[in-house]
Amino acid sequence: MDKESWRRGGDSRPAPRGQTSFDELAKELAEGKLSRRNALRWIGGTLVGSLLASIPGVALATPQGQPPGGMNCPPGRVKCQGDCVDRSSDPNNCGQCRNVCSPSQVCENGTCVSASPPPAACPEGTPIGTPCGPLNQGRCFPNISGGGSTCACSSPILVPSCEVCPLGTQACVFLGPGAPGPGCVVEVCPQ
Numbered sequence: 001m002d003k004e005s006w007r008r009g010g011d012s013r014p015a016p017r018g019q020t021s022f023d024e025l026a027k028e029l030a031e032g033k034l035s036r037r038n039a040l041r042w043i044g045g046t047l048v049g050s051l052l053a054s055i056p057g058v059a060l061a062t063p064q065g066q067p068p069g070g071m072n073c074p075p076g077r078v079k080c081q082g083d084c085v086d087r088s089s090d091p092n093n094c095g096q097c098r099n100v101c102s103p104s105q106v107c108e109n110g111t112c113v114s115a116s117p118p119p120a121a122c123p124e125g126t127p128i129g130t131p132c133g134p135l136n137q138g139r140c141f142p143n144i145s146g147g148g149s150t151c152a153c154s155s156p157i158l159v160p161s162c163e164v165c166p167l168g169t170q171a172c173v174f175l176g177p178g179a180p181g182p183g184c185v186v187e188v189c190p191q
Helices: 003-007 022-031 036-054
Strands: 078-080 083-085 105-108 111-114 138-142 149-152 171-173 183-185
Touching (some): 149 183
Antiparallel strands (some): 078 083, 138 149, 171 183
16 A cells, blocks of 8 residues: 555555655645544654654663563563673673673672772792782782682781671781781782
8 A cells, every 4th residue: 555545544554764754744735635634643643752752761761671572581681782681790781781891890780890800819828918919019918718818909907807897808818926806908919
C-alpha cells in the first residue's frame, strides 16, 4: 500500500522514516487527500515524540533489566551494548553503560577505583625495618596472617589487633619485638 493510502487510514503501518514532511501534509490536507483527523493524529504524534525525545533519559529509557526487544536479563544485570552485565563490577560498563574504567582501575560498587598494587614482598628473613621498594622509600614488615612480608611505603598504623584495621588496609604486619600491637599497612610499595 502506498504512502497516501496509509495517510488516509487504509493501512496501520507507519510511513517510512524521513519521507513525511509538514509541507506534504499541508498540501494533501488542502487538496482533500488527507482528512483533518489523520492530519491531527500525525501532528500530535510528532509533537509527543519530539517532546519525549527532548527529555534526557526518556527516549531510550527501559526498566532496569528489561531491554528493548523482550529479552530479559537475569536479576542484578542490565542490558548494555547487547550484553547483560553487572554494572556494579563490569569495568566496561561501570555504574552506567559504556563507562569504561582505565587499565589501572577496577569497578567496585559501580565506581572506577584505582586497583591496589600487589604488595611488594621482601626476601624471606629480611629484618624488620629494612629499606625496600623503588628508591628504598619503604620498609619491610612480616605479615601477621598469610606469612611472607610486606614492603610498606607509609608508616603502619598501630592498632590493638588486626580486626580493627581501617577499610583499605593492604596488610596487617608485625612491627617488631616490644611493639604494643600490630600495624595496619595502608600504602604498599609497588614491585
